[in-house]
Amino acid sequence: MGSEVVxxxxxxxxxxxGGERDRPALVFVHGWAQSARVWDTQFADPALRERFRxxxxxxxxxxxxxxPETGYDDPETWAAxxxxxxxxxxxxxVVIGWSYGGLVIADYLRVHGTRGLAGVVFAGAITEIGRGRPGGKIGPxxxxxxxxxxSDDLDVALPALASLAKGMAHRPIPGALSQALLGASLAVPPAVRTALFRRDAGNAxxxxxxxxPALVIHGTDDAVVDVxxxxxxxxxxxxxxxxWLRGVGHLPFVEAADEFDTTLRAFAEQALEER
Structure with missing residues (x-):
């Protein structure tokens, strides 16, 4: 089901x-040049759907x-x-940030603290950005x-984005999924893809x-965001x-979906009990 907020x-x-309307919420925040569709596996998990919204x-x-044309370099914008x-x-x-989504969570924490949060999960995530920032170290x-x-030149951007889509997973994933990842990246305007990198933020x-409560879950073979x-x-x-998920790349919620979902469910249930 789709909705929107301002x-x-x-x-x-x-x-x-998705899930049950009257249950506590899991909020999933995707990464750079992707979309909410990356969480298909979690939205299809009966155990998550029955326990959470x-x-x-x-x-x-x-x-x-x-x-919009502006706002991508402003933590206040992402926080709002x-x-x-x-x-x-x-x-x-419980909010879960993957890749750039972890930085968005950090922006929220900087502006609002932990208001409205029962717990935070950083999945293959960065929490900083900029040259020399250890919380934002990227992989090969x-x-x-x-x-x-x-680039806004398709001949330049397409091979790079295709290579990135292929390099996200360390374990084999369906070819259709790799193509969907590539399609999502191409659907994001080049100016937006660029603007998200036009930042320098340390968040120690x-x-x-x-x-x-906080959980970090990261593949040891992540080639996009370094472990x-x-x-x-x-x-x-x-x-x-x-x-730390051995032999897993940048898509832990796909490559090791059962382990990821089980770990997330246990963490979220405990975090919510502690509120």
């Missing part, structure tokens, strides 16, 4: 909703959301967008795709202030739990 500056944010926004400039989604969730939610698949993946202080970025995040949040 984010910063009146921008319309598309939202995917599942909510997945499209980031501004992505998927079904509007693509996520706040609007959390208002839709109602009550405290992303390094190899930049800067060509930002933000992570140190987290006072709700050391996950280690950095886990080390900065007092009491954070960490799950």
């Amino acid at each position: 984010g910063a500056s009146g921008v319309r944010i598309g939202v995917r909703i 599942l909510i997945a926004p499209d980031l501004r400039g992505h998927g079904e959301s509007e693509a 967008d996520l706040a609007a989604v959390l208002d839709l969730a109602g009550g405290d939610a 698949a992303m390094v190899g795709a930049l800067p060509a993946a930002l 202080d933000v992570l140190a202030a987290v006072d709700v 050391t970025a996950g280690e950095y995040t886990a080390g900065k949040i007092a009491g954070a739990s960490a799950r």
Whole structure:
């Protein structure tokens, strides 16, 4: 089921909703040049659908959301967008950020703290961005795709984005999924793909202030976001739990879906009980 909320500056944010309406919410935040469709496996999981309300926004400039010209370099903007989604969730939610989605969560934490959050999960995520930022260290698949993946010239961008889509997984995944990842990237305007990288943000202080349960789950063979970025995040949040998935790449919720969903469900249930 699709819905929408109004984010910063009146921008319309598309939202995917599943599961049981009267249950506590899991809010899934996707990554750079992707969409809420990456969470298909979680939305199809009966155990998650029966226990939780599942909510997945499209980031501004992505998927079904509007693509304004500005705002992509402003943590206040990302924080307001996520706040609007959390208002839709109602009550405290467990929010899960994948890849760039982890940075969006960090933006929210910087502006709002842990208001409205029962717990936070960083899945193959960055929490910082900029040269030399350890919480934003990228792997060879992303390094190899930049800067060509930002180009507005299809002949330049297409090979880079195709290589990146192929490099996301370490374990075999269906070819249709790789093509869907590529399609989602191409659907994001080049100007938006570029703008998301036009930032420099360190968040050690933000992570140190987290006072709700936190989980870092990261594939040891992630070629897009280096596993050391996950280690950095886990080390900065007092009491954070960490799950390192051996032989898994940048798509832990697909490559190791059963383990990912089981781990997420157990974490979320415990976090919600502690509220």
